[in-house]
Structure formats: C-alpha cells, structure tokens
Amino acid sequence: MSLMQPSASISSTSSAFLGQSTNNSRISKVSVPASAKKNEIFKCMATPPSDTTVYKTKVSRNANMAKLQAGYLFPEIARRKAAHMMKYPDAQVISLGIGDTTEPIPEVITSAMAQRSHALSTLEGYSGYGDGQGDKQLRAAIASAFYGKLGIEESDIFVSDGAKCDISRLQILLGSSVTMAVQDPSYPAYVDSSVIMGQTGQFQKDVEKYRNIEYMRCSPENGFFPNLSTVRPTDVIFFCSPNNPTGSAATREQLIRLVQFAKENGSIIVYDSAYAMYISDDRPRSIFEIPGAKEVAIETVSFSKYAGFTGVRLGWTVVPKELLFSDGFPVAKDFNRIVCTCFNGASNISQTGGLACLSPEGIKAMHDVVSFYKENTKIIMDTFNSLGFKVQGGEHAPYVWVHFPGRSSWDVFAEILEKIHLVTTPGSGFGPGGEGFIRVSAFGHRGNVLEACKRLKQLYN
Amino acid sequence: MSLMQPSASISSTSSAFLGQSTNNSRISKVSVPASAKKNEIFKCMATPPSDTTVYKTKVSRNANMAKLQAGYLFPEIARRKAAHMMKYPDAQVISLGIGDTTEPIPEVITSAMAQRSHALSTLEGYSGYGDGQGDKQLRAAIASAFYGKLGIEESDIFVSDGAKCDISRLQILLGSSVTMAVQDPSYPAYVDSSVIMGQTGQFQKDVEKYRNIEYMRCSPENGFFPNLSTVRPTDVIFFCSPNNPTGSAATREQLIRLVQFAKENGSIIVYDSAYAMYISDDRPRSIFEIPGAKEVAIETVSFSKYAGFTGVRLGWTVVPKELLFSDGFPVAKDFNRIVCTCFNGASNISQTGGLACLSPEGIKAMHDVVSFYKENTKIIMDTFNSLGFKVQGGEHAPYVWVHFPGRSSWDVFAEILEKIHLVTTPGSGFGPGGEGFIRVSAFGHRGNVLEACKRLKQLYN
Numbered sequence: 001m002s003l004m005q006p007s008a009s010i011s012s013t014s015s016a017f018l019g020q021s022t023n024n025s026r027i028s029k030v031s032v033p034a035s036a037k038k039n040e041i042f043k044c045m046a047t048p049p050s051d052t053t054v055y056k057t058k059v060s061r062n063a064n065m066a067k068l069q070a071g072y073l074f075p076e077i078a079r080r081k082a083a084h085m086m087k088y089p090d091a092q093v094i095s096l097g098i099g100d101t102t103e104p105i106p107e108v109i110t111s112a113m114a115q116r117s118h119a120l121s122t123l124e125g126y127s128g129y130g131d132g133q134g135d136k137q138l139r140a141a142i143a144s145a146f147y148g149k150l151g152i153e154e155s156d157i158f159v160s161d162g163a164k165c166d167i168s169r170l171q172i173l174l175g176s177s178v179t180m181a182v183q184d185p186s187y188p189a190y191v192d193s194s195v196i197m198g199q200t201g202q203f204q205k206d207v208e209k210y211r212n213i214e215y216m217r218c219s220p221e222n223g224f225f226p227n228l229s230t231v232r233p234t235d236v237i238f239f240c241s242p243n244n245p246t247g248s249a250a251t252r253e254q255l256i257r258l259v260q261f262a263k264e265n266g267s268i269i270v271y272d273s274a275y276a277m278y279i280s281d282d283r284p285r286s287i288f289e290i291p292g293a294k295e296v297a298i299e300t301v302s303f304s305k306y307a308g309f310t311g312v313r314l315g316w317t318v319v320p321k322e323l324l325f326s327d328g329f330p331v332a333k334d335f336n337r338i339v340c341t342c343f344n345g346a347s348n349i350s351q352t353g354g355l356a357c358l359s360p361e362g363i364k365a366m367h368d369v370v371s372f373y374k375e376n377t378k379i380i381m382d383t384f385n386s387l388g389f390k391v392q393g394g395e396h397a398p399y400v401w402v403h404f405p406g407r408s409s410w411d412v413f414a415e416i417l418e419k420i421h422l423v424t425t426p427g428s429g430f431g432p433g434g435e436g437f438i439r440v441s442a443f444g445h446r447g448n449v450l451e452a453c454k455r456l457k458q459l460y461n
Numbered sequence: 462m463s464l465m466q467p468s469a470s471i472s473s474t475s476s477a478f479l480g481q482s483t484n485n486s487r488i489s490k491v492s493v494p495a496s497a498k499k500n501e502i503f504k505c506m507a508t509p510p511s512d513t514t515v516y517k518t519k520v521s522r523n524a525n526m527a528k529l530q531a532g533y534l535f536p537e538i539a540r541r542k543a544a545h546m547m548k549y550p551d552a553q554v555i556s557l558g559i560g561d562t563t564e565p566i567p568e569v570i571t572s573a574m575a576q577r578s579h580a581l582s583t584l585e586g587y588s589g590y591g592d593g594q595g596d597k598q599l600r601a602a603i604a605s606a607f608y609g610k611l612g613i614e615e616s617d618i619f620v621s622d623g624a625k626c627d628i629s630r631l632q633i634l635l636g637s638s639v640t641m642a643v644q645d646p647s648y649p650a651y652v653d654s655s656v657i658m659g660q661t662g663q664f665q666k667d668v669e670k671y672r673n674i675e676y677m678r679c680s681p682e683n684g685f686f687p688n689l690s691t692v693r694p695t696d697v698i699f700f701c702s703p704n705n706p707t708g709s710a711a712t713r714e715q716l717i718r719l720v721q722f723a724k725e726n727g728s729i730i731v732y733d734s735a736y737a738m739y740i741s742d743d744r745p746r747s748i749f750e751i752p753g754a755k756e757v758a759i760e761t762v763s764f765s766k767y768a769g770f771t772g773v774r775l776g777w778t779v780v781p782k783e784l785l786f787s788d789g790f791p792v793a794k795d796f797n798r799i800v801c802t803c804f805n806g807a808s809n810i811s812q813t814g815g816l817a818c819l820s821p822e823g824i825k826a827m828h829d830v831v832s833f834y835k836e837n838t839k840i841i842m843d844t845f846n847s848l849g850f851k852v853q854g855g856e857h858a859p860y861v862w863v864h865f866p867g868r869s870s871w872d873v874f875a876e877i878l879e880k881i882h883l884v885t886t887p888g889s890g891f892g893p894g895g896e897g898f899i900r901v902s903a904f905g906h907r908g909n910v911l912e913a914c915k916r917l918k919q920l921y922n
Contacts, residue, residue: 016606016738016767016824054785055756058727059696061786062636065795072801075593100589110582113810117574120566120773128561128771128904132536161622161774161808168803172629172657175523176637192802196633235520266519295516310589311809312581313622324515325522334526340533341653342629347622347808348772349574443589 064198067210073188073429074098081423088421094448094455096380097423099244099399099441101308102448103372105353106365109307112356116349127348132339134159134316135351141358142316146301150288156320156332158339159354161313161346163274163302164189170270170298170317171197173331173338178235181214183226185245185430185437187272190238208432217433220392220403224248228257233265239287240272242279245430245439246401247393249283255290262296268323268331269297274315277306277370279396294320298331305373305398305443306366307357314350373398376449377442383453384440387460398442401427405436412438420455525659528671534649534890535559542884549882555909555916557841558884560705560860560902562769563909564833566814567826570768573817577810588809593800595620595777596812602819603777607762611749617781617793619800620815622774622807624735624763625650631731631759631778632658634792634799639696642675644687646706646891646898648733651699669893678894681853681864685709689718694726700748701733703740706891706900707862708854710744716751723757729784729792730758735776738767738831740857755781759792766834766859766904767827768818775811834859837903837910844914845901848921859903862888866897873899881916 070076077097085093119125133139139157146152160166167189176198182190191213194200201211209215214234216226224246239258242249250258262269271287279285287297302315319332345351356362381394390403404412409426416422416438427437442449531537538558546554580586594600600618607613621627628650637659643651652674655661662672670676675695677687685707700719703710711719723730732748740746748758763776780793806812817823842855851864865873870887877883877899888898903910 016819016827054783054789055724055753056727056785056787056789057729057757058787059635059639059729061788061790062634062638062795064636065634065798066790068798072798074590075801098590102587102589104583104587105581107582110578113578113581114575117571117578117810117814120574120769121568121571122565123906126563126565126769128563128769129535129559130772162805164805165803168633172633173523173526174520175525176659177523178520189802196799196802198637262518263516266517268518268520292516296518308581308587308589311591311806313805313808322515324517326517326519327522328515328517329522329527334522337526337529337533338657340536341650341657342626344623344625344774345772347774347811349578349810350808353578445584 064196067195067200067202068192069203072192073425077423077425077429080417084417084421084423091421092451093421093423094444094452095423096441096444096449096452097425099425099443101305101310101443102445103308103369105308105312106362106369108359108361108365109353109356113312113349113353116352120348130345130348130351132343132345133157133336134345135348135355138351138355138358139316141355145358145363147286147288147318150286151294152288152318152320156318158317158319158335159346159351160315160317160339160343161350162304162315163272163300163317165343166300166315166317167270167272168193168196169338169342170300170335171199172342173335174199174236174268179212179214180236180238181216181231181234182238182431183218183240183243184215184432185218185427185434186238187240187244188430190270191431208428208435215431215433218243218246218248219433220390224392225250225254228261231261233267235267237262237267237269238272239269240274242273242275242397243393244272244275244397245393245399245425245427245434245437247395247397247399249279249396252282252284252289255284255287259287259290259293259296263292266326267296269293271297271299272301273299274302275305275397276301277366278374278398280374281396283396288318288320294322296323298323303354303357306370307353307362308369309350309353312350312353314346314354372446373442376444376446379449379453380440380442383456387457389460394442400440400442402438402440403436404438407436409435409438416456416459420452420459422452422455525657528656528661528663529653530664533653534886538884538886538890541878545878545882545884552882553912554882554884555905555913556884557902557905557910557913558886560886560904562766562771562904563906564769564830566769566773567823567830569820569822569826570814570817574773574810574814577813581809591806591809591812593804593806594618594797595806596809596816599812599816599819600777602816606819606824608747608749608779611747612755613749613779613781617779619778619780619796620807620812621761621776621778621800621804622811623765623776624733624761624778626804627761627776627778628731628733629654629657630799630803631761631796632660633803634796635660635697635729640673640675641697641699642677642692642695643699643892644679644701644704645676645893646679646888646895647699648701648705649891651731652892669889669896676892676894679704679707679709680894681851685853686711686715689722692722694728696728698723698728698730699733700730701735703734703736703858704854705733705736705858706854706860706886706888706895706898708856708858708860709862710740710857713743713745713750716745716748720748720751720754720757724753727787728757730754732758732760733762734760735763736766736858737762738827739835739859741835742857744857749779749781755783757784759784764815764818767831768814768823769830770811770814773811773814775807775815833907834903837905837907840910840914841901841903844917848918850921855903861901861903863899863901864897865899868897870896870899877917877920881913881920883913883916
C-alpha cells in the first residue's frame with residue numbers, strides 16, 4: 001500500500017501531509033510584518049488597518065460588498081449576546097432570538113442518517129458525487145408529499161443545502177440587471193444578497209433603504225399584506241409567507257392577487273414558504289396552489305423548521321418548467337446550470353435524512369415538532385396579550401411580532417436583554433418597516449419559554 | 462400536542478401538509494397549456510420551446526448565463542455515459558471519467574458521523590445553526606493538521622461544503638469587475654463561474670476561449686507550468702496544483718515565481734490544492750509554504766479526494782488576514798460576510814466527519830485511501846507507457862493525462878467509450894489547451910482499473 005508514498009517521512013501521522021516536516025526550516029523563515037498581525041479576531045463589521053506600510057494587492061474591493069451597511073443581522077445578535085454574557089457571566093441568558101431550532105430531531109430521521117453514515121464505509125453502501133439537483137428518490141418524495149396534486153414534478157425540484165443558500169443561487173441566476181421588490185419587513189438575506197449581486201444602489205441612511213429596491217410595506221394598517229396598487233413593478237418579487245418576521249400568512253385571495261400582479265407586470269415571484277407547515281387553517285401552503293402560479297413563481301422551502309435541520313442543512317427549490325424568461329428560455333434550465341456549476345448537491349447523509357422525513361413516520365414526527373413549537377408560540381402570544389401589547393403573527397408561524405409604538409427596536413432589544421437576560425430580535429433588523437417591533441421566536445425548550453414569559457411579565461407588568 | 466393543529470384534517474399523515482386535501486377541488490382546476498408540458502426532462506443544453514403562445518415573463522434572461530457554451534462538463538459526460546448504457550444495455554461500462562471517488566469511507570470517520578447523527582436526537586447532543594465559518598474545533602484542527610508551522614490560524618479557515626461551492630462564493634466575493642487568469646487546461650468551474658459572474662466577454666468560437674480571460678497555456682513544452690513572462694497581468698489568478706486535469710504539481714521554485722509574479726502585479730492567487738495529499742515528493746502541499754504568499758493568496762481545499770467525501774460534502778478555504786484589497790480592506794472580512802449571508806455552514810454531521818478525519822487514526826486512514834488511488838494511478842500510467850503513449854501527471858495526482866497528438870479529444874473519448882465501454886474525460890473539456898488529450902481518473906475499484914487497462918491494451922496494442 002505504501003508504494004507511492006515518500007518513505008522518508010512515512011512515520012508521521014500527526015500531520016495530514018507526509019513529508020511536510022522536511023520543509024520546516026524553510027517555512028519558519030516566512031516573515032510577516034508585525035503590523036499585519038493586528039487583526040486576530042474576525043468581526044463582521046470592521047475598519048481597515050490604519051498602518052499604511054502593509055502590503056496591499058491592487059485588486060479593488062467589490063463595490064457591492066462595500067454597500068452593505070452592517071454585519072448580517074443574526075451574527076450581529078450573536079455578537080451582542082456573547083458580549084452580554086461576558087458582562088453577566090452568572091446570568092441565565094435565554095435566547096428567543098435568531099430562530100434556531102432547539103428540539104432533538106425525531107429518531108426515525110436520525111436513525112436513517114446514522115445508517116447511511118455506516119453504509120458509506122461499505123462497498124455496497126458507498127456513494128460519491130450525487131446529482132447536483134439532488135437524489136431522484138428524494139426529489140420524487142418531495143414532489144409527492146408537498147405538491148401531490150399541484151402538478152409539480154420531480155424534475156421541477158432542486159434539492160439544496162437550505163433556503164438561504166438557494167436564495168443566493170437564485171440571485172446568481174437572475175444576475176445584476178434585475179430589479180427586485182421585498183416585503184418590508186423581511187428576512188434580511190433577500191436584500192443583502194441582492195446588494196451583493198449588484199442589483200441595488202447605495203444605502204440611503206435617511207430612509208434606511210437601498211436605492212433601486214422596492215420595499216413593500218407590511219404593517220398592522222394593511223394586515224401585513226402590501227398594497228399592490230402602490231407597488232412599483234419589478235422583475236423579481238421576494239415574498240415570504242408565513243412571513244418571517246411578522247408571522248402573518250397570506251390568504252388564498254391575497255395570493256391570487258399577488259400572482260395576478262406578477263402576471264400583469266411579467267414579474268417572477270420568489271416565494272419563500274419555509275414555515276408553511278405552521279399554518280393553522282386552510283390558507284395555501286404553496287404558491288402553486290394558486291392557478292397560474294407555475295408560470296410566474298419559484299418556491300423555496302427548507303427542512304430546517306420542520307425537522308430541526310438547521311444544522312443538518314437541507315431544503316429545496318421548485319422551479320417549474322412552465323416559468324420562462326422573456327425570450328422563452330426556461331428559468332429551470334438556467335437554474336439547473338447554476339446548481340451543476342456552483343453547487344455539488346446537499347450532503348448525501350442529509351438527503352437520507354430528508355427521505356426519512358417524508359416517510360409516514362417522519363411526516364408524523366415533523367408534525368409533532370411543529371406542534372411543539374406552535375404551543376410555545378401560543379404561550380408567548382398569551383403572555384404579551386395579557387400584558388396589553390399589540391401582538392401580530394403567531395397563529396401560522398413560530399414568530400411573535402410585538403409592537404412597541406414609538407420606541408426604537410434596538411432600544412427595546414437592549415432593554416429586554418439587559419433587564420431580563422432575554423435575547424429577542426429587533427424588528428428594524430428586517431427593514432425600516434420593522435422599526436418599533438421586536439420578533440420573539442418560539443424556538444426554545446418549553447422551560448425556557450415559560451421562564452422567559454415569567455420574566456417578561458415581571459418586566460412589563 | 463395537537464392544540465394548534467386544524468382538527469378537521471389531522472388524520473392524514475401521507476401529506477406533509479395537514480389540511481391540504483381540503484383544497485384539492487380548487488387545485489385540480491389549475492390549467493397548464495399543453496404546449497408548456499413538452500420539456501419533461503432536463504438537459505443541461507436546451508433550446509427554448511418553439512411554441513410562442515405560452516406565457517412568458519418580462520424578465521430578461523441573465524446575459525451571462527447565455528454566454529455559457531454547453532452543459533457543465535461532468536453532467537455532460539454522465540449524460541453520454543447514460544446514452545451509451547441505453548445503447549449497450551449488457552455492456553460492463555467502467556467509469557474512469559468524472560473523478561468520483563469509489564472506495565468506502567474509513568470506518569473511524571463514518572462511525573463518528575453515525576454517532577453525531579444519533580446524538581442529534583438527544584437533548585444534550587442536539588445542535589442547530591452552526592457558525593457560517595464552521596465549527597471552531599474543526600477550524601482549529603484543520604489549521605493544526607495542514608498548516609501547523611505556516612502561521613495560518615483557526616480564524617483564517619472557512620469550512621465549506623466543498624471546493625466547487627467555495628469557488629463560486631469566491632467569485633461572488635470578487636464581483637464582476639475583476640479580470641482573471643486560469644491555467645489552460647483547468648478544472649472548468651473556474652471559467653464557468655467567472656462567466657456566470659459577468660467577468661468575461663463572449664465565447665470566441667475560433668479560439669475556444671472566453672474574451673477577457675487570460676488562458677495560461679500549460680503543455681508538455683513548458684512542463685505544464687505557464688510561461689509567466691507572456692501572461693497578461695490580471696486581478697485574480699486561479700491556479701490548481703497538483704493540477705486537475707494534467708496531474709502536474711508545481712515545484713517550490715515555480716511557486717516562488719508564481720507568488721512573485723502575483724506580488725509584482727498586485728494580483729490575488731486562488732490556489733486550489735484539493736489533491737495536495739497525492740504529492741509524492743517534497744513539493745509544497747500548500748501555497749502558504751511560499752514566503753509572502755499570505756499577502757497574495759487564498760487556498761481552497763477539500764476532503765473529497767482524501768476521505769471519499771465527494772457525496773458527504775466538506776472542504777475549506779483559507780483567506781489569510783494578511784490579504785488586503787487595494788484600499789487596505791481585508792479580503793477575509795468580506796469573505797466572512799459572504800459565508801454569513803450566502804451560506805449557513807456545512808452540515809454538522811459532515812463537520813463531525815471532518816474532525817474524525819483529522820484524528821491520528823483518521824489521518825492514517827486518509828493516507829491509506831490516497832495510497833490506494835495512487836496505486837491505481839501507477840497501474841494506469843504503466844499501461845499507457847507500455848503502449849507507447851506520452852503520459853503526463855500521475856505521480857502527484859490521481860489523474861493520468863494521455864496525449865493523442867493530432868486527434869480530437871471528444872473523438873478519442875467516443876472511440877474508447879464505443880469500443881471498450883470505458884468512460885474517460887476529453888481533455889478539451891478543460892479548455893483549448895486540453896485538445897488532443899484525455900484524462901483518465903484513478904478513482905475506481907482495483908478490479909475495474911485492471912479490467913480497464915486490459916481493455917486499453919487490447920484496443921491500442
């Protein structure tokens with residue numbers, strides 16, 4: 001077996017590279033200017049080093065990256081949480097902030113993943129590269145479980161490593177020339193990825209908006225559904241329902257209007273339905289329940305909030321073959337090229353987990369997970385209601401959207417963190433329309449949710 | 462537990478959506494023009510439907526996508542292999558084509574992944590979102606195992622779901638305004654992702670090159686290292702060593718010249734060292750063995766070819782904090798923003814596998830995997846040598862690069878497939894400099910490699 005290995009250094013197993021030790025004398029001579037060693041710790045927001053004697057390349061920084069205003073919202077919240085824990089090392093900090101699942105993955109699913117892991121060490125069970133679009137069997141199972149009677153086929157489904165990743169791949173697909181609209185407030189990945197792709201102008205500090213993005217205000221006044229008669233038509237409309245962060249879910253009638261609006265303007269809807277299983281009544285779970293939607297919409301979905309897959313990483317995007325660019329070219333064919341070129345498929349172990357999610361036991365287990373978080377949501381809703389707050393959402397989503405009229409979201413966030421050691425999410429982090437709100441996530445252990453509610457009652461009673 | 466669920470439809474567990482069945486009468490009314498149903502099967506290359514009566518959006522197809530010439534190379538080869546198998550259903554087709562690993566993953570690694578899978582169903586073992594940059598422990602282990610004495614720290618390492626995915630994320634980071642150079646031939650993801658990002662002009666059919674990309678010819682005449690004195694300076698230089706497809710590995714002296722060249726021109730090198738463990742002598746395994754490289758280079762690496770992780774999906778990219786844009790802004794801080802916004806970290810199970818790879822047993826197991834494929838390489842090299850072919854590579858890489866002077870690569874590919882049912886890769890798929898070559902991959906079961914070599918001897922004796 002050692003035929004091709006350099007015999008001189010074969011004894012070393014502590015380094016991944018045999019023979020590397022022979023070069024050490026040379027390597028240790030590499031000189032690094034002391035001034036370049038300053039930035040030892042990453043922060044999402046940073047200023048360039050002030051020392052001008054360091055070597056710089058001649059490559060210009062991507063101007064679109066420079067437009068981004070601050071760190072991506074959730075790492076920023078994690079940073080503030082960490083700082084708080086440094087300040088109060090003994091505090092029992094509870095996080096109902098970043099929307100991260102907390103409950104164990106049902107065993108029927110983890111067993112399947114463990115089994116696949118073991119199988120990978122056998123000749124019969126090993127598999128290498130999968131299809132960039134995902135395993136055929138999983139694509140078929142998704143089509144059947146989520147789109148059984150909607151005419152969405154296996155070939156319309158692209159399995160991904162999560163909705164956030166697919167949103168970026170969709171932006172790459174669409175390119176820098178498109179214009180886009182988003183709900184305001186909305187999940188920050190839509191806007192940030194649009195900025196990175198160069199679809200926007202500079203950030204306007206006075207209105208807290210990027211130039212060239214159409215912000216569709218969703219507020220208590222319009223029932224959290226945009227007034228489409230005042231929306232400027234754009235190429236792309238990002239629409240999340242049930243909405244993150246407001247928790248509101250569009251009705252069938254509203255979605256019919258949305259599809260009509262897209263069709264009138266020739267727009268493409270990117271419909272994020274990552275929370276569809278949280279819907280409590282007969283509102284549409286998929287945009288493809290709306291007649292004609294296949295000609296105007298893409299849908300992106302995730303196992304994260306159904307099966308606790310936030311760390312396992314698995315989702316999918318539906319690009320119907322009926323969706324065409326203005327020249328008649330199918331959008332799905334370009335997206336297929338994107339997943340072939342910029343992606344290599346989700347982990348095979350995660351995909352086995354996805355398949356287990358869609359077995360009868362897996363579906364039941366996912367419903368149990370969703371039910372658990374929905375009970376949390378009700379506890380949080382009842383708490384804020386009992387304290388006299390105006391509360392939105394919650395019924396069809398694992399998020400409670402609480403109004404603090406006239407106050408700054410970050411101030412409320414800081415107050416709640418400082419006084420009762422509870423991490424929430426400031427509404428303004430989701431866009432200017434979120435100012436004056438905080439989002440409270442229902443993802444938490446029951447005990448923590450109850451304790452958080454107890455503290456909230458002490459704080460705001 | 463069913464508190465929030467709609468009681469009317471709770472009995473259904475065959476659909477992921479409770480209540481969906483209530484909408485079926487409505488859903489079945491969705492009408493799809495018959496003409497839109499034509500394209501039932503995806504192909505990477507496709508023509509738009511000719512029927513002009515179908516609905517089209519008004520969104521223009523991304524002009525950069527339209528520049529792409531053909532399907533991404535490897536799906537195209539998979540397609541041709543599938544067509545061949547349809548034609549010869551009884552043939553025993555052997556694939557030494559797409560460079561896909563075939564040997565089981567060592568058990569020390571799969572056991573760790575299985576254990577992590579099981580742990581995810583327990584309260585103590587569950588974890589949700591990880592850091593976008595990867596688990597701290599894994600980043601530290603990579604820094605120690607691969608860069609022990611090179612001054613690369615945990616914070617310089619970004620864990621990914623594979624090198625191909627990170628190449629695209631690096632292109633997003635760099636944006637559409639940079640110019641780039643690539644080895645010719647080279648792994649097609651560099652050029653294709655550059656086209657998609659809009660860094661290039663149109664494809665020039667006569668020279669088989671995209672405008673605005675600098676193709677650095679690597680041929681037997683220059684020992685497969687570009688003649689840098691004739692290379693037009695660019696912002697970015699993609700450089701893969703050991704090279705895919707030629708199998709050649711740059712010497713220390715050559716890499717010193719490359720770093721110098723980058724420094725003189727202020728370029729950034731994106732160094733792909735996915736095959737570094739295949740190096741047989743004391744050539745550098747990492748660009749960071751070269752003095753000063755941290756100020757000019759990014760390195761992208763993968764567990765795919767070391768541990769058989771092509772399907773598990775795990776790799777990493779090193780962006781040293783010393784690497785600065787022309788305005789002094791650290792490249793790593795922008796890349797950090799990219800992984801926070803466009804990515805959500807590799808699967809936690811895969812990351813546990815990566816950590817197991819870097820245990821002493823894991824490192825030994827990876828060396829065994831690499832040794833096995835290197836023995837395959839030697840068998841293939843010996844075969845072609847015995848047949849009088851000019852063979853390159855092989856010594857430091859799992860690829861054998863075989864010259865068929867004066868012949869078209871695709872013709873040779875077709876001849877070998879048609880006559881001996883062996884899948885290889887046409888050299889011209891890697892760029893015009895690959896014309897007249899085929900790449901034979903050493904990833905295969907031993908029996909298949911021996912059988913393939915037997916057939917090659919029959920064909921070319």
